[in-house]
Amino acid sequence: MTAWRRGGQPPRSSVRYGAMSRFYITTPIFYVNDVPHIGHAYTTVNADALARWHRLAGDDVFFLTGTDEHGRKIAEAASENGFEPGAWADQTSRRFADAWEALRISNDDFIRTTEERHHATVRSFLQRIYDNGHIYLGDFEGLYCVGCETYYGDDELDEGRCPIHGTPVEVMREQNYFFALSHFEDQLLDWYTRNPGAVQPVTRHNEAVGFIRSGLRDISITRTSFAWGVRVPWNADHVFYVWYDALVNYLTAIGYGSDEASFAAWWPAVHHLLAKDILRFHAVWWPAMCMAAGIDPPAHLFIHGWLLVGGEKMSKTKLNKIAPKDLIEDFGVDAVRYHLLRDAPLGPDGDFSYEGMVARYNADLANNLGNLVSRVATVVGSKCGGTGPAPDPASNLAAVAAEAVAAATAAWERFAPHDALEATWKLVRAANAALEKAAPWKAEPGPEVDAVLGDALEVLRIVAVLASPAMPGAGAEIWQRIGVEGDPASVVVPQGVAWGGYPGGVAVTRGDPLFPRKKALG
């Protein structure tokens, strides 16, 4: 039975093959006509945190991101800037790779569509679709938006303008190869019926189904008007239209046509994370292309909303695009990641504001977590001679911790990092409250003080693990300060976060505040 015919249930977020659970997650590959901003970072940090969580959960993870480098839009951006397209793509792709490094993105591969491995995969995948009879030569005239690199029907335009970019569309005429998308209406609807959880949230599932039901037009998939693309293997006068090459990146990286064992291991148990702007390509075209080539459609697509800035879409003209590195300079990488994950749930539109970032930083990081770390270290210094005591096996916090682990696990599993972090911070708050109540800084040293501090240290050990997908740096730093060896990211959950793991008898060190308070603006 193939994975996409499992039917009924939404796909589990990791799929078990024999003894191994595999979790393959992707971001869209970003166009190199733009430089990385926090909208790209939003998707990429979320995918990264999910990948890191699944590594903690003991899954075999493959996390893919990269850059989309062909098409008219890129060729035009290059020439406007006085570059050859290849040199332009090299330079801008590097900026994405650098931004992801600065954000501590743990991708396993970074694909560039100009790489030969990708060209080879596109040729073999498309040749298969051609051989299967789903591609034909035809004449085409349509209304084209270069920004989207797509044709629109009259009825889809917004007063003659592109519904996404708001720019005028142009009339394009070409003799092109077409992909017979219309052949796949019934199969797609059938797939959606059998796999109601394949596209999430459900509103996006409904949107895709509605679009298919309204009738599918065949898609023109090649161009002769420019050469910046992958050559069509059966007719060298044509290059593939950029979307038709771009989607195939998800197959290139796992060895479609080049490493069958790897491909069979990772496909179709994939999770594509993307924003609503490219729903149709991923939720309609892509499954149909897979069907046409005789492979299973992707198991799971999660579609998120826009990250707005001050309630508005980011754009060049409004100059409200925020570069991740500027925020990292102000807040540190962990805090930037935390804010993106905590305050803009995957699904609806979210809003970024500097004020919101400061407020969240002060509340959760400076006051709650940062305070717990420094208080515990200070009191262990004054009451226990700097040696961390072991936790109380019968502590009330044990149950709170178990609940946090269960709730965080469930939330990461359903692509809800904000809930996972909220569940984790509930534990932080409970530990702070327990400390407040016991006030060990006022008490005489002795077993009671030891138990209270041991419990708080154990909470910190567990929180460092649970928070590490969001804040890999802070998690490791906390472990070091409380004297736990290794890296919280190398723990396996849930065993590794069972109550009682803090060894006691180890040196606890005080350091500078992990998250110094920020002044609110104005």
Ligand code: ME8
């Ligand atoms: O569409 N809020 O590339 P792209 C949230 N190359 N997400 C945002 C965002 C925002 N304000 N701005 C960008 C393409 N994104 C194609 C994809 S995939 C085979 C080809 C993120 O550079 C979000 O993930 O325009 C969105 O889907 C993607 O960037 C679009 O990136």
